[in-house]
Amino acid sequence: MSDQTADSPPPDVRPTLEAVAARAGVSRATASRVVNGGAGVRPHLVERVNVAVEELGYVPNHAARTLVTRRNGAVAVIIDEPEFRVFSDPFFSRQIRGISRELVLHDVQLVLLLVEGSGDFDRVSRYLAGGHVDGVLAFSLHTDDELPAVIGRFRVPVVYGGRPGPGDPAPDVGYVDCDNRGGARQAVAHLVSLGRRRIAHIAGPVHQTSALDRAEGYRATLPDGLPALIEEGDFTAEGGAAAMSRLLEREPAVDAVFVANDLMASGALRALAEHGRRVPEDVAVVGFDDMAPVAETTAPPLTTVRQDVEGMGRLMVRRLMRRLDEGPGADASPVITPTELVLRGSA
Amino acid sequence: MSDQTADSPPPDVRPTLEAVAARAGVSRATASRVVNGGAGVRPHLVERVNVAVEELGYVPNHAARTLVTRRNGAVAVIIDEPEFRVFSDPFFSRQIRGISRELVLHDVQLVLLLVEGSGDFDRVSRYLAGGHVDGVLAFSLHTDDELPAVIGRFRVPVVYGGRPGPGDPAPDVGYVDCDNRGGARQAVAHLVSLGRRRIAHIAGPVHQTSALDRAEGYRATLPDGLPALIEEGDFTAEGGAAAMSRLLEREPAVDAVFVANDLMASGALRALAEHGRRVPEDVAVVGFDDMAPVAETTAPPLTTVRQDVEGMGRLMVRRLMRRLDEGPGADASPVITPTELVLRGSA
DNA sequence: GTGAAAGCGCTAACAA
DNA sequence: TTGTTAGCGCTTTCAC
Numbered sequence: 198m199s200d201q202t203a204d205s206p207p208p209d210v211r212p213t214l215e216a217v218a219a220r221a222g223v224s225r226a227t228a229s230r231v232v233n234g235g236a237g238v239r240p241h242l243v244e245r246v247n248v249a250v251e252e253l254g255y256v257p258n259h260a261a262r263t264l265v266t267r268r269n270g271a272v273a274v275i276i277d278e279p280e281f282r283v284f285s286d287p288f289f290s291r292q293i294r295g296i297s298r299e300l301v302l303h304d305v306q307l308v309l310l311l312v313e314g315s316g317d318f319d320r321v322s323r324y325l326a327g328g329h330v331d332g333v334l335a336f337s338l339h340t341d342d343e344l345p346a347v348i349g350r351f352r353v354p355v356v357y358g359g360r361p362g363p364g365d366p367a368p369d370v371g372y373v374d375c376d377n378r379g380g381a382r383q384a385v386a387h388l389v390s391l392g393r394r395r396i397a398h399i400a401g402p403v404h405q406t407s408a409l410d411r412a413e414g415y416r417a418t419l420p421d422g423l424p425a426l427i428e429e430g431d432f433t434a435e436g437g438a439a440a441m442s443r444l445l446e447r448e449p450a451v452d453a454v455f456v457a458n459d460l461m462a463s464g465a466l467r468a469l470a471e472h473g474r475r476v477p478e479d480v481a482v483v484g485f486d487d488m489a490p491v492a493e494t495t496a497p498p499l500t501t502v503r504q505d506v507e508g509m510g511r512l513m514v515r516r517l518m519r520r521l522d523e524g525p526g527a528d529a530s531p532v533i534t535p536t537e538l539v540l541r542g543s544a
Numbered sequence: 545m546s547d548q549t550a551d552s553p554p555p556d557v558r559p560t561l562e563a564v565a566a567r568a569g570v571s572r573a574t575a576s577r578v579v580n581g582g583a584g585v586r587p588h589l590v591e592r593v594n595v596a597v598e599e600l601g602y603v604p605n606h607a608a609r610t611l612v613t614r615r616n617g618a619v620a621v622i623i624d625e626p627e628f629r630v631f632s633d634p635f636f637s638r639q640i641r642g643i644s645r646e647l648v649l650h651d652v653q654l655v656l657l658l659v660e661g662s663g664d665f666d667r668v669s670r671y672l673a674g675g676h677v678d679g680v681l682a683f684s685l686h687t688d689d690e691l692p693a694v695i696g697r698f699r700v701p702v703v704y705g706g707r708p709g710p711g712d713p714a715p716d717v718g719y720v721d722c723d724n725r726g727g728a729r730q731a732v733a734h735l736v737s738l739g740r741r742r743i744a745h746i747a748g749p750v751h752q753t754s755a756l757d758r759a760e761g762y763r764a765t766l767p768d769g770l771p772a773l774i775e776e777g778d779f780t781a782e783g784g785a786a787a788m789s790r791l792l793e794r795e796p797a798v799d800a801v802f803v804a805n806d807l808m809a810s811g812a813l814r815a816l817a818e819h820g821r822r823v824p825e826d827v828a829v830v831g832f833d834d835m836a837p838v839a840e841t842t843a844p845p846l847t848t849v850r851q852d853v854e855g856m857g858r859l860m861v862r863r864l865m866r867r868l869d870e871g872p873g874a875d876a877s878p879v880i881t882p883t884e885l886v887l888r889g890s891a
Numbered sequence: 892g893t894g895a896a897a898g899c900g901c902t903a904a905c906a907a
Numbered sequence: 908t909t910g911t912t913a914g915c916g917c918t919t920t921c922a923c
Contacts, residue, residue: 211675213900224910229902237908256674260610261900264915269607271655297658301667306676308618309656311644320648327603328558329653435841494782560916571894576918584892608916611899 212253221249232257270305272517273330275321277312277337277344287488288506289336292358295510296334303518305331318347325351332517337361340404345370354520356513360406360531371520371529373512375504377407380536381414384455384483384502387538389420391481393453397426399440399465401457408432411457411485426451430461437461441468452480453544459484459491459501466495466543481544497542504536559600568596579604618653619864620677622668624684624691625659634835635853636683639705642857643681650865652678665694672698679864684708687751692717701867703860707753707878718867718876720859722851724754727883728761731802731830731849734885736767738828740800744773746787746812748804755779758804758832773798777808784808788815799827800891806831806838806848813842813890828891844889851883 218228223242230238231246232255238246249255263269274296276289300307308330310321325333325348332354337344340362348355349370357372388396398415401408416425428444430436437456441464444451456462462484466476474480476497484492487503512532520527565575570589577585578593579602585593596602610616621643623636647654655677657668672680672695679701684691687709695702696717704719735743745762748755763772775791777783784803788811791798803809809831813823821827823844831839834850859879867874 214902215900225900226902226910226912227908230909233902239908242909254673256670258611258900259674259676260607260616261915262902263607264605264611264900264917265902267915274656293656294658297656298660301664306671307656309621309640309644309654311641313645317648323603324653326558326601327606329606490780561918562916572917573894573896573919574892577893580918586892589893605916608899609918611901611916612918614899 211258212255213258214255217246217249217253217255220253221245267328269329269331271308271330272300272305272332272334272514273308273310273324275310275312275333275335275344275348277335277339277342287490288486291506292336292510292513295507296514297510298507299511299514303514305518312344315343318343322347322350325353328353331521332356334358334513334517338405338407340406340409354517354525356517356520358509358513360410362404362406371516371531373509373516373532373534374407375509375534376536377410378414378417380485380502380504380538381411381455382418383536383538384485385415385418387500387540388453388455388481388483388544389418391453391477391544393481394423395426395448395451396423396453396455397428397444397448397451399437399444399454399456399461400427400429401432401461403429405432408457415455424448430457430464432458432460434460434464434467437464438468439464441465442472445469445472445474453482454480455483455485457485459486459488459499462499462501462543463491463495466497466499470496477542477544483538483544487539492539492541495543500541500544501539502536503539505534509534558605559602560605561602564593564596564600564602567600568592614675616676616678617651618655618677619647619679619681619861620655620657620671622657622659622680622682622691622695624682624686624689634837635833638853639683639857639860642854643861644857645854646858646861650861652865659691662690665690669694669697672700675700678868679703681705681860681864685752685754687753687756701864701872703864703867705856705860707757709751709753718863718878720856720863720879720881721754722856722881723883724757725761725764727832727849727851727885728758728802729765730883730885731832732762732765734847734887735800735802735828735830735891736765738800738824738891740828741770742773742795742798743770743800743802744775744791744795744798746784746791746801746803746808747774747776748779748808750776752779755804762802777804777811779805779807781807781811781814784811785815786811788812789819792816792819792821800829801827802830802832804832806833806835806846809846809848809890810838810842813844813846817843824889824891830885830891834886839886839888842890847888847891848886849883850886852881856881 214225214228218225227238228246231243235243297307333348334356335348336358338359342362345361360372360374400412419425426448428440430440456465462482465482469476469480476482484499484501487501492499492501561572561575565572574585575593578590582590644654659668680695681703682695683705685706689709692708702717707719707721747759766772773795775787777787803812809829812829816823816827823829831846831848834848839846839848
C-alpha cells in the first residue's frame, strides 16, 4: 500500500519554472514567456507549457519575480485616522470595497496601513523606503495632516482619496474627490427653488477639506440678501443634533438647512422633532452622502446629495494604475466626480 | 556648481547590502548578520555596519530576503461578507484595528482580501497557493460558509475570528472568540436576579455561530419553569425593533429581554417606547457587545455584555505568530475570551 | 568571528 | 522563435 492519496494533494515543495520547462520539454525562458502571456511563442509550445503548468500546479514565485522586475504587484492603502471611526464610517468601508474590487481586476494586492498618529509615520516611512509597494492610495482628510508630506518624501506614485490639505509639498498630487462645491450648490439651489428664505448650514469639522468645500459651495450659492447661517458639527448624529439646536436658538425663523453629511442630518431631524418643528413643512432638510442605511430610514426619509463612493475608490485605482504604466509623466490632475440630488421626503 | 542638493534626497537606486558591507569594510555575510540582529559579531564591527546602514539609508530588499528565507513577512486577512456591512460594522473595524496594531509589533504586513461570494474563492485559492503570505487570519461568520474548506486545502496556518461553522474540514483549526454562551448566561442571570419572570430573547441570524451560541446560553440559563421566548432578528436596529414588536404581540406580559447585540437592542428600545413600555420599569433590556456609540447613547443607556473586540484581534495575531514560530505542532486550540456585564440604565 | 561562495526562482538581454 | 546566460539582493553553509 502506498501512502499517496488518490486526489493528488498540494505538493509540499512548490514546483519551479525549471520543473515546468523540463516537463514541457522547453527551456526555462520559453516557459517563462508562456507564463507571462506567451507572446512570440509557437502555439504548439504554448499548449505544452500550459499543460505542464496545470499538471504540476505551478504558481509563479512572487518574490523571485519581484526581485528581477522590481514590480511588487501590491499597493498600500494608507488611512490616517486617529479614532475608531476609521472603518465604522461607511464612507471608508465603501471606498475600500471599490478599491478592492478594482485592484482584483488588475491582479494587484492591497496592503493595509492604518496610521494612528504621528508616531506611526516612522513605520510608514520605513515601509515606503523599503519599496515594498508600487504605489499608494492614501486618505488624508485633515488639512493639518502631515501624511502627505511624509509620503511626498518618496518617489512612490500616490493618489489621494479626497482633496488633501494645503500643507501638501508636491503640487502635482493626484486625487479623486466628489464635487463637494457642486453638490452643495445643488442642495442650496433646491432649497431656494422651494421658496425657502432662511437657509442655514450645518458644516463638518473645519479641518476637513470636504467640509470646507461644502461650506464654500453653500456660501457661494446663497442668493444675495439671504443671511449665511452656519453652525459647525463633527459629522456625527449627536453633533448634528446639537448644531441644529444652536441654530434654532440663534435663528428661530430658519426654514431650511443644508447639512454637510447624512449622519448629522439624522441628528438634525431628531432635534427639529424635539423642538416641535415639522419637516419639511416648517424646516426643509437636505443632507450629503446618500448613506443608504441612514438616509432611507430617517423620518421623513432624507433628501440628500449622493456621491458614488465606491466608484471613487475604483477611480483611485485606475488613476494609480495608469501612472504606474505611463511613468511619472502621466496626468496627475485631480478627478472630480459628479454628485446627484436625491429627492426624498425631507425637502 | 554641482546639482547635488545639500540635504541628501532619497537616492534613486537603493543601496544594497553589498554597498553597506563595502562602506563598513566587512564582507556581505557580516553585514547581513548585523542587519539581522548581529549575533556573534564583534561589537566593534556591529557598530561600523550600523553606521554604514545609517549613512546609506539602507533598507533590506524584501523580495530578495523572502526568496531565500521563504518567509513573506505578511499575513492575509480574509473577510467573507457578501454585503456592504463588512466594515460599517464596528465589530470588524475594531478587530482589524487590533490586528493591525499587533501586526505592527511583529513587523508583519497586512494583506486585505475581501471576498464577496463563492466566485472569489478561485482568486483566494490562487493567492494562497502562491504562498505569498505566511499565515491567514480569517473571518467566517456563517455556518454554511465554504471559506474554511477553501482555506483548509492549503498548508497555510490559519486563525479564525469567531467560531467557524461545523462544515469545517480540519478539526484543529484555531480560532479566537468571546465566551458567547457565558456572556448570555451573565445577561440572563442578571435579569433573573432582578426578579423578572418572562425573559425573552431576540436572537441573531441562525446561520451565525455567535448568534447560535448566545441563544444557547440563553436557553441553558433560563430557570426551569420559565418559558423560552425567542424571536430572530438580523443584527440591525430595524430587525431588533421588528422582533420586539412581534414579541410584544406574542407575549404582552414580557418583562425582560436579552438581545443578541446592541444594534438590535437599540431598535428594541425604540419599539418598546412606541408600545408605551417603560424601560427598565416594565421591561428590562440587556444587549451584547458594548458597542460604545450605541450602548452609551440610547435612552436609557444600555446594560450590555462587553466583549473586548480589539483584544480578540490582537490575540488572533499572537496565536498565528506562535504557530508560525513553533511550526505545525503548535497548540491550535480555540481561545475563548471572557465577557463582562456592564450595568447602565436599561436593566 | 569572519569571509567566500553557492544558490533561492525568476526575467531579460543576447545569441543562435 | 527558442535557448543560453547573467544576474536581481539576500541568507547561509562551510572553510578559515
